[in-house]
Amino acid sequence: MLVPALAACATGAAVMAVGAEPALAHGLVGRADLPVPESYFAWAVRIVLVLSFVGLAVLWKHPVLERDSWRALPAGLGRVITSRPVEIVAGAIGVSLLGVVVFAGLEGTATPTGNFAPTFVYVVFLVGLVPVSAVFGDVFRAFNPWRAAARGVAWIATRAAGEAFEAPRAYPERLGRWPAAVGLAAFAWMELAGANGDLPQSVAIATIIYSGLTWAAMAVYGVEPWVTRGEAFSVYFNLFSRISPFERRGREIGVRTPLSGLAQLAQLPGTVAVLAVMIGTVSFDGLAESPLWADITPELTDFFTSLGFSPERAVEGSFGLGLTVMILLVYGFYRLGALGMDWLAGSADAGRLERVFVHSLVPIALAYVAAHYLTLLLFQGQSIFFLASDPLGDGADLFGTAGRSIDFGVIGANATWYWQVGFVLVGHVAALVLAHDRAVVVYGDTKLATRSQYWMLAIMIGFTTLALLLLSTANA
Amino acid sequence: MPVVLAGVVIVGSLVLFTPGNDDDASQAPATQASEPAPADGAKTETTPTPTPPEPQVTKVEVRGGSPVGGVKGLIAKKGETVRLLVSSDSPQEVHLHAYDITRYAAPGKPARFEFKAEIEGVFEVELEGPHTQVAKVEVRPS
Numbered sequence: 001m002l003v004p005a006l007a008a009c010a011t012g013a014a015v016m017a018v019g020a021e022p023a024l025a026h027g028l029v030g031r032a033d034l035p036v037p038e039s040y041f042a043w044a045v046r047i048v049l050v051l052s053f054v055g056l057a058v059l060w061k062h063p064v065l066e067r068d069s070w071r072a073l074p075a076g077l078g079r080v081i082t083s084r085p086v087e088i089v090a091g092a093i094g095v096s097l098l099g100v101v102v103f104a105g106l107e108g109t110a111t112p113t114g115n116f117a118p119t120f121v122y123v124v125f126l127v128g129l130v131p132v133s134a135v136f137g138d139v140f141r142a143f144n145p146w147r148a149a150a151r152g153v154a155w156i157a158t159r160a161a162g163e164a165f166e167a168p169r170a171y172p173e174r175l176g177r178w179p180a181a182v183g184l185a186a187f188a189w190m191e192l193a194g195a196n197g198d199l200p201q202s203v204a205i206a207t208i209i210y211s212g213l214t215w216a217a218m219a220v221y222g223v224e225p226w227v228t229r230g231e232a233f234s235v236y237f238n239l240f241s242r243i244s245p246f247e248r249r250g251r252e253i254g255v256r257t258p259l260s261g262l263a264q265l266a267q268l269p270g271t272v273a274v275l276a277v278m279i280g281t282v283s284f285d286g287l288a289e290s291p292l293w294a295d296i297t298p299e300l301t302d303f304f305t306s307l308g309f310s311p312e313r314a315v316e317g318s319f320g321l322g323l324t325v326m327i328l329l330v331y332g333f334y335r336l337g338a339l340g341m342d343w344l345a346g347s348a349d350a351g352r353l354e355r356v357f358v359h360s361l362v363p364i365a366l367a368y369v370a371a372h373y374l375t376l377l378l379f380q381g382q383s384i385f386f387l388a389s390d391p392l393g394d395g396a397d398l399f400g401t402a403g404r405s406i407d408f409g410v411i412g413a414n415a416t417w418y419w420q421v422g423f424v425l426v427g428h429v430a431a432l433v434l435a436h437d438r439a440v441v442v443y444g445d446t447k448l449a450t451r452s453q454y455w456m457l458a459i460m461i462g463f464t465t466l467a468l469l470l471l472s473t474a475n476a
Numbered sequence: 477m478p479v480v481l482a483g484v485v486i487v488g489s490l491v492l493f494t495p496g497n498d499d500d501a502s503q504a505p506a507t508q509a510s511e512p513a514p515a516d517g518a519k520t521e522t523t524p525t526p527t528p529p530e531p532q533v534t535k536v537e538v539r540g541g542s543p544v545g546g547v548k549g550l551i552a553k554k555g556e557t558v559r560l561l562v563s564s565d566s567p568q569e570v571h572l573h574a575y576d577i578t579r580y581a582a583p584g585k586p587a588r589f590e591f592k593a594e595i596e597g598v599f600e601v602e603l604e605g606p607h608t609q610v611a612k613v614e615v616r617p618s
Contacts, residue, residue, distance in 0.1 A: 029573065030602065031598065032598040034598060034614065318580050404573075413596035414617050440551050
């Protein structure tokens with residue numbers, strides 16, 4: 001999505017010693033948000049501080065979210081939604097969309113904004129499905145093309161062989177969610193650092209490679225073990241879906257206390273890495289719009305050029321390095337929280353605390369995505385309606401919507417700022433509630449729990465302030 | 477003790493993260509696109525044919541495919557008329573994103589943009605061929 005900006009950097013960096021401009025987010029769009037004004041920033045930070053201390057003062061004695069509160073909805077609705085025909089239709093839609101992305105990417109126009117593939121993958125899928133998951137639950141599971149296709153193949157093979165298949169290998173426990181963390185980081189690299197990441201062809205090829213790897217892994221470890229732990233997007237959307245009050249269990253759909261799904265998250269290895277990638281990549285995308293990055297990147301690029309990289313590779317190198325450093329910083333900061341808790345309240349090793357509290361970062365990750373990509377989704381997301389009519393950009397008009405254009409009037413700058421700050425504040429409060437709740441369980445003693453949370457509070461405030469900072473310095 | 481510690485961390489982060497004003501001077505727009513505001517008392521004197529104020533035009537010069545002096549920012553308030561002139565020593569297609577305006581520049585014949593700033597945000601002006609950003613238009617709420 002940064003192609004125009006990258007090209008500008010690559011050609012411009014060598015010529016201009018001064019005046020290098022921050023790359024506008026999403027070259028796909030060529031527009032960026034106005035920075036959140038300082039007064040909004042200052043008020044938001046004050047509100048965060050007040051809310052945080054109120055949170056500590058009213059710290060409850062018994063966990064409120066840890067109890068499994070799931071109750072099946074009155075039978076009927078759930079049964080219909082989870083029925084086999086609905087499952088097959090949803091799976092078929094997912095597989096078809098995967099096919100359209102690959103076909104449009106390979107056969108359609110090379111102009112990113114004129115082709116279905118980049119906008120569908122980067123905007124509708126990666127961003128649009130996030131709020132859908134957080135509100136309605138794990139919708140992606142039903143539409144997951146890799147799961148649906150693999151189940152279809154397994155069903156046919158079982159019929160043909162007359163016996164059920166067993167996965168050749170058991171999923172290695174120590175792998176945990178690490179493959180998902182690696183997958184998400186790889187896609188983030190392509191999107192934010194790769195020089196050709198927003199080209200339709202790149203999107204199609206990446207989709208083909210990822211599909212191949214996913215199906216290979218499913219063939220080895222079985223569909224379900226890979227979907228729940230290894231498949232990057234399943235893990236990504238499932239984490240957000242745990243915020244939702246809706247959850248499917250077996251053939252039932254039930255309601256639960258919002259956020260309580262996060263308390264049920266299995267503490268597998270690699271989960272902290274997944275969250276660090278999720279928060280780190282959005283942070284980097286924000287940083288890449290800031291004057292700070294505009295100052296750093298020419299020097300970084302020069303450094304990579306001096307190592308013998310071509311100008312294009314040098315830009316990729318500096319963006320890739322920035323992305324990696326940001327992910328590691330997010331991890332390091334969270335690790336600091338675990339170490340601090342261990343130091344203040346003792347009782348456990350920091351490594352365990354790190355895993356035990358990681359679910360509290362999910363609302364923060366949601367806030368980062370929601371605030372940073374709000375306008376991308378609201379504006380660029382609209383283009384999927386005309387791209388659907390003309391997926392290849394060759395003048396087709398399948399649904400009669402090809403002539404539409406983006407209505408930039410749907411949200412103004414002032415409303416955007418309020419929503420952005422609002423998302424960040426709500427995410428902060430949700431994270432605090434989850435962490436407090438978990439502390440009560442971990443320490444079993446309100447006094448110790450409170451002590452542990454002084455530190456966690458500082459870490460949460462750090463994350464929230466970083467989010468606000470990135471929103472207020474973008475393009476400043 | 478922990479309270480003090482948390483307090484120190486929080487206050488520290490507050491101080492660190494509070495944006496300073498030091499950058500503001502350097503961020504002044506290269507050229508203001510806004511027209512001079514009419515004087516409030518102007519109503520009393522009735523001028524039958526008011527001479528329109530000289531419209532301010534932001535000029536960007538492209539040489540060898542990149543903007544001279546780097547990418548310039550142009551700041552306008554919503555509703556104002558933005559005038560932008562992009563001259564180039566080579567034929568170029570110049571595109572303003574979101575507003576989706578394309579103009580052509582050739583040696584001695586600059587691309588002339590004149591439009592009402594109705595969409596808020598920050599927008600790239602780029603050379604369509606090489607995808608080089610040559611200016612940015614920032615439209616703030618009025």
